Amino acid sequence: MPSFTGPGANPYWNSVGPYVSQPQKSPLLLLTDRGVQLETPRSYFQTAFTPNHAFYVRWHLEGIPNAVDLKTWRLHVEGNVAQPVSYSLADLIRKFPAESIAAVNQCSGNSRSRLEPRVPGGQWGNGAMGNARWTGVRLRELLHAAAPKTGSLQIQFQGLESGAGSEGYGSHFFLKSFDLGDPVLDECIVAYAMNGEPLPMLNGFPVRLVVPGYFATYWMKCLTWIRVLDKTDDNFWMKTAYRIPDTPRGNTTPGDVKAGTVKMIPINRMPVRSFLISPDGDAKIPAGMPVQVRGIAFSGFGGVAKVEVSTDGLKTWQLARFGEDFGRYSFRTWEFTWTPKAPGRNTLAVRASDSAGNTQPDQPVWNPGGYLWNRIERQDYFVGAAE
Amino acid sequence: MQLVKRYFALLFGGSLVIVLAAGLLFAQVKRGNYAPATLGQLQQPPPATLTDDSVYQVSAYQLYPAELEEGEGRAETESFCSLCHGTRYITMQPPLPAAAWEAEVTKMRKTLGAPISDESAALIVKYLQAHYTPDTRKQ
Numbered sequence: 001m002p003s004f005t006g007p008g009a010n011p012y013w014n015s016v017g018p019y020v021s022q023p024q025k026s027p028l029l030l031l032t033d034r035g036v037q038l039e040t041p042r043s044y045f046q047t048a049f050t051p052n053h054a055f056y057v058r059w060h061l062e063g064i065p066n067a068v069d070l071k072t073w074r075l076h077v078e079g080n081v082a083q084p085v086s087y088s089l090a091d092l093i094r095k096f097p098a099e100s101i102a103a104v105n106q107c108s109g110n111s112r113s114r115l116e117p118r119v120p121g122g123q124w125g126n127g128a129m130g131n132a133r134w135t136g137v138r139l140r141e142l143l144h145a146a147a148p149k150t151g152s153l154q155i156q157f158q159g160l161e162s163g164a165g166s167e168g169y170g171s172h173f174f175l176k177s178f179d180l181g182d183p184v185l186d187e188c189i190v191a192y193a194m195n196g197e198p199l200p201m202l203n204g205f206p207v208r209l210v211v212p213g214y215f216a217t218y219w220m221k222c223l224t225w226i227r228v229l230d231k232t233d234d235n236f237w238m239k240t241a242y243r244i245p246d247t248p249r250g251n252t253t254p255g256d257v258k259a260g261t262v263k264m265i266p267i268n269r270m271p272v273r274s275f276l277i278s279p280d281g282d283a284k285i286p287a288g289m290p291v292q293v294r295g296i297a298f299s300g301f302g303g304v305a306k307v308e309v310s311t312d313g314l315k316t317w318q319l320a321r322f323g324e325d326f327g328r329y330s331f332r333t334w335e336f337t338w339t340p341k342a343p344g345r346n347t348l349a350v351r352a353s354d355s356a357g358n359t360q361p362d363q364p365v366w367n368p369g370g371y372l373w374n375r376i377e378r379q380d381y382f383v384g385a386a387e
Numbered sequence: 388m389q390l391v392k393r394y395f396a397l398l399f400g401g402s403l404v405i406v407l408a409a410g411l412l413f414a415q416v417k418r419g420n421y422a423p424a425t426l427g428q429l430q431q432p433p434p435a436t437l438t439d440d441s442v443y444q445v446s447a448y449q450l451y452p453a454e455l456e457e458g459e460g461r462a463e464t465e466s467f468c469s470l471c472h473g474t475r476y477i478t479m480q481p482p483l484p485a486a487a488w489e490a491e492v493t494k495m496r497k498t499l500g501a502p503i504s505d506e507s508a509a510l511i512v513k514y515l516q517a518h519y520t521p522d523t524r525k526q
Contacts, residue, residue: 006481007521017479021432023445033451034473062472067444118481120491164471169500171471201445240498 005123010113013042013280014125024200026053031122035059035161036202040127045277045296048323048331049102050130052194057202058107058128058216060174060237061163065222068160068206075142075190075207079156079228082147089206092192096137099189102330103212104131104298105219108242108267112370117254119370126275126377131298131331134210136191142226143185152180154229157209160222170236176218177233187212190223212329213269213300215371217242242267243369250372251365270300271374272360274307274334274352281379286386290339295320296331299354303328309336310349314362314376317351328355340383349378453478456525460514467503467511471495477515482524488515 001016010016019027022036031037038057044050074086087095107128109121122128143155156177165171178185189210191199199205204221211218217237233239243264244250249271252262274297285291297304308317323333340346353359362376435446453475455461465474483491489512495501496508503511517523 002526004478004481004524004526010481018451019429020449020451021429022449023432023435023447027429030451030475031479032473032475033449034475036448064448066447067442069442071441113481118483120480120483120487123479123481165500169498171499171501198443201443205443236498 005113006118009116009118010123010125012125014127015039015113015123016125022057022202024053025057025202026051028054028056029125029127031124035062035064037122038202039124040130042127042277042280045127045275045331046294048296048326048333049132049195050331052132052197052200052203055105055130055132055194055200055203056107056128058122059161059202059221061161061165061171063162063164065160065201065205068201068222070206073206073224075224075226077142077146077226077228080149080152080230081228082149083145085142085146087142089192092137092190092207096141098135099138100133100135101187101189101210101212102131102133102326103210104129104270104300104329104331105210105216106130106270106298108215108217108369108371111373114364114373114375115366115370116364117366119368121370131296131326132194133196133326134189134191135193135196136189136207136210139188139190139209139226140186142190143228146226146228148180148228149230151230152228153231154178154233155180155185156225156227156229156233157218157220157223158225158227159204159208159220160224170241173235174220175233175235175237176220177229177235177238178218180228184211184214213302215242215267215270215300217267238266241369242371244371245367249361249363249365249374250367251363252367254366254368257368267369267371270298271372272299272301272304272352272354272358273297273374273377274304274350274360275377276348276350276379279381281381284382284384285340287340287343287383288386290337293320293336293338293348294333295350296333297350297352298329298331299352299356299358300329301354301356301358303355304332305353305355307332307334307350307352309338310351311338311346313347314349320350340381343383343385346381346383347378348381349376351376451475456518458514458517460510460517463507464511464514467501467507468495471499471501477519480519482519482521485516485520488512488519491515 017030020030028038040056044054078084110128113123209220245252246263307320320334320336351360
């Protein structure tokens with residue numbers, strides 16, 4: 001593999017880094033080592049649920065916890081509330097009903113290396129995503145117990161990560177916020193289990209926020225402070241970073257950005273995407289042999305309605321068969337039987353539509369943050385003679 | 388007699404076809420192609436040593452530092468950028484235009500508060516532009 005891609009788009013499914021080892025993880029693809037950013041290899045997406053040991057990792061600051069003492073660790077609900085409350089992990093497990101949801105966690109910058117012109121940032125291929133069954137406590141219950149005062153506007157989340165920068169800078173703390181009235185808060189879970197196991201430290205032990213349908217930037221890892229604010233959060237991670245153009249698909253041009261004419265808003269729900277996982281194109285297929293083409297699809301806008309495959313360069317589309325339904329925010333597996341007729345290079349394309357009526361387009365996306373890529377995916381196959 | 392001759396001709400011809408076919412078949416199945424590989428680049432981690440107390444701990448996160456290109460300004464780039472993050476943040480990037488590298492260094496200083504003097508920043512920008520743009524970057 002090359003050591004980097006560019007200035008053109010990354011042509012590979014994953015990013016190009018080497019396999020590396022990190023605690024509690026199988027070998028994953030290295031983006032950066034300090035802070036830790038690791039990408040999940042394509043082969044782990046053959047199932048609806050991504051194993052914890054292969055789940056991608058993305059931290060912002062270098063001060064990542066190596067140890068948490070649950071004797072002293074507490075989840076604090078504080079700020080503009082009548083009754084500040086602190087919970088131990090045992091409190092969260094025992095005092096509240098356990099809620100579970102299957103939900104996709106996808107990095108805002110997943111597939112950033114596809115954009116042209118290329119933009120700086122984590123040069124992810126397609127593997128900055130994963131699906132897990134998350135179990136924990138409803139955020140609304142924790143908030144309700146603390147009784148936010150009238151005049152409260154936002155709710156801010158902070159985890160255990162910190163950086164070398166001075167206080168007040170984004171390089172010091174990583175903080176994310178929602179409007180208190182945002183309906184997504186009704187679906188949020190403070191999760192202490194991931195696929196029925198404790199969270200790996202690199203994925204946010206002991207608890208992380210789960211925001212179904214939203215990009216992972218809001219899914220605070222090692223969540224420790226839930227803060228009710230009486231003003232709008234203007235910290236770097238809300239005001240400057242993770243912002244998208246307020247345009248269809250978040251699309252814009254370098255020229256418009258330079259001219260300063262683009263209105264930017266915080267990133268939010270994940271657009272519909274589908275991926276072709278196997279076969280991965282690394283082996284020839286004999287002409288005339290039926291093969292099972294498999295993949296996954298998801299949408300942050302309420303469930304995948306259909307997945308279609310094209311074998312003729314996007315001219316016609318055929319329905320793929322769905323695998324088991326684990327809920328509207330989960331990966332949905334799909335399968336398609338394809339019998340290549342003649343030897344040569346064949347390209348398959350896949351597109352998904354969600355229940356809100358969005359269908360993946362074939363047009364690329366560009367914005368300065370490198371977010372929201374959801375163009376139709378293609379896979380080349382070499383078909384060989386069978387006699 | 389005629390019949391016997393034909394029988395031998397057929398037998399001979401048939402055997403020839405079988406021998407040729409076997410030869411072709413043999414030529415089409417390659418066997419035993421091995422090549423030397425590098426062992427131990429990625430070590431299997433030992434099992435964790437755990438205790439039954441309330442502390443949940445993982446071993447040290449592994450550093451895989453990137454080697455930056457040789458050149459004037461490398462030492463400043465390495466030491467200042469490493470205050471907050473590893474140098475892989477540089478080598479991971481695609482080749483970026485000169486203006487983009489200047490913007491990155493400005494963002495680190497002004498927006499994220501990196502304590503880098505104007506003089507050092509100028510040196511770092513010059514170094515990044517000399518080695519990490521579409522025109523200057525080497526695989």
